[in-house]
Amino acid sequence: MVGAVRIGLALLLMYSFSSHEGWMLSGRLDYPVIRNLYEMIFFTDAYWWFYMGLLILFGAGIGSRVVGLLLLPALAPLALHLSAIAGRYTMLCLLLAFVWLRSDSGVSVAGLLRTGPAPPAGPMWPIRLMQIQVSLIYAVNALAKSSPAYLSGDVLMALSIMLPNFLIDASDGWVRVWGMALPVWLAASASTLTEWALAVGLWFRRWRWAFAVLGILFHMILKSIVQIGGLDHLSMILYLLFFIPFERGDRAAQPKNSSTVAAG
Amino acid sequence: MSDVSERLVFVLGNRRRDLLVAASILAFLLAGSFIMRVYYRITVYEVEVVQVAADGSRTAIPTPEQIAKLRLWHLTPPELLDTLESQLKLLHQDGPYQRSISDGSRFEWTVRYSYNSLDLDESRVFQFPESRH
Numbered sequence: 001m002v003g004a005v006r007i008g009l010a011l012l013l014m015y016s017f018s019s020h021e022g023w024m025l026s027g028r029l030d031y032p033v034i035r036n037l038y039e040m041i042f043f044t045d046a047y048w049w050f051y052m053g054l055l056i057l058f059g060a061g062i063g064s065r066v067v068g069l070l071l072l073p074a075l076a077p078l079a080l081h082l083s084a085i086a087g088r089y090t091m092l093c094l095l096l097a098f099v100w101l102r103s104d105s106g107v108s109v110a111g112l113l114r115t116g117p118a119p120p121a122g123p124m125w126p127i128r129l130m131q132i133q134v135s136l137i138y139a140v141n142a143l144a145k146s147s148p149a150y151l152s153g154d155v156l157m158a159l160s161i162m163l164p165n166f167l168i169d170a171s172d173g174w175v176r177v178w179g180m181a182l183p184v185w186l187a188a189s190a191s192t193l194t195e196w197a198l199a200v201g202l203w204f205r206r207w208r209w210a211f212a213v214l215g216i217l218f219h220m221i222l223k224s225i226v227q228i229g230g231l232d233h234l235s236m237i238l239y240l241l242f243f244i245p246f247e248r249g250d251r252a253a254q255p256k257n258s259s260t261v262a263a264g
Numbered sequence: 265m266s267d268v269s270e271r272l273v274f275v276l277g278n279r280r281r282d283l284l285v286a287a288s289i290l291a292f293l294l295a296g297s298f299i300m301r302v303y304y305r306i307t308v309y310e311v312e313v314v315q316v317a318a319d320g321s322r323t324a325i326p327t328p329e330q331i332a333k334l335r336l337w338h339l340t341p342p343e344l345l346d347t348l349e350s351q352l353k354l355l356h357q358d359g360p361y362q363r364s365i366s367d368g369s370r371f372e373w374t375v376r377y378s379y380n381s382l383d384l385d386e387s388r389v390f391q392f393p394e395s396r397h
Contacts, residue, residue, distance in 0.1 A: 123282065129286065136293060140300055155305060
């Protein structure tokens, strides 16, 4: 499971950072010296090959801890893309937490060459941080959308008209998706409520599967409304984090009350 | 506790260091969480440009591709205007706009905008050579 998350994260990082087309700095950072720095270093083919090479190593589980720590400063300048900062920042935060797990955990090159049993991937806290990150994504978005302007449907209506990546037109006050026609205020409110539910529900072991299914359904419906690149796939891959088995510290060699991430 | 089990349970050798790193990362996640908000607000805007010749005659010209293709809807109005202004300054540094300014023309860029609505009830004019009103 840990290996699957690592590979998924590597693939999504490759997808997100593969191009700097349309890249733009915030007006407050847009100075000639910074632009020149980007043109001379960060937008060159050599730099692209450099971090893509690191991503391949990371995905294959070859020294992924060290490689992951190198990737963070390497990709950080490219995350300052005004139109893509949310997704890129999220992925770098996940990487920041993930690098503390063993490089050879789960499916990896070292794992394939291993002859003995796989050791645990490491302590729980890197996974807990990533789980918190997933909950934060939903919580901050639900909080931001719990505004009168959004819940009334005005924002959703304007988004559907103005943004080319929106696949619906809600200018008449209706959202039509999957054969349903919903008033725009109801669609906006329902999506906000769903995000609140996903922010909280995945932490309850008994209801985890139900909320994961809800989340997958939510993102599938979203894909019919708006194209957001890899963020949908990222969100669904990250649900795996809540299903990684933990081994409690009841083995003789481990301290009490410690928990490790199971191998795999 | 054996060395082997310490390596299995702790990333950095002991609980204190692990806690320090975990707490630092958690603080970073919380502090930057606002960056992850998407599609919760919109600034609707449009940009029109008028060339004012030296003799005072005014001609509306098409908004250039460089400005028309910008996707700044997710910014607040002040951020939008800041970013647009820096992009307009870049546009006027050289090329046809700079040449026209040298001939005595000026360009008035009118940005009409509204926050979380389609009303377009606010506006700002940028003028090059620069003066803002």
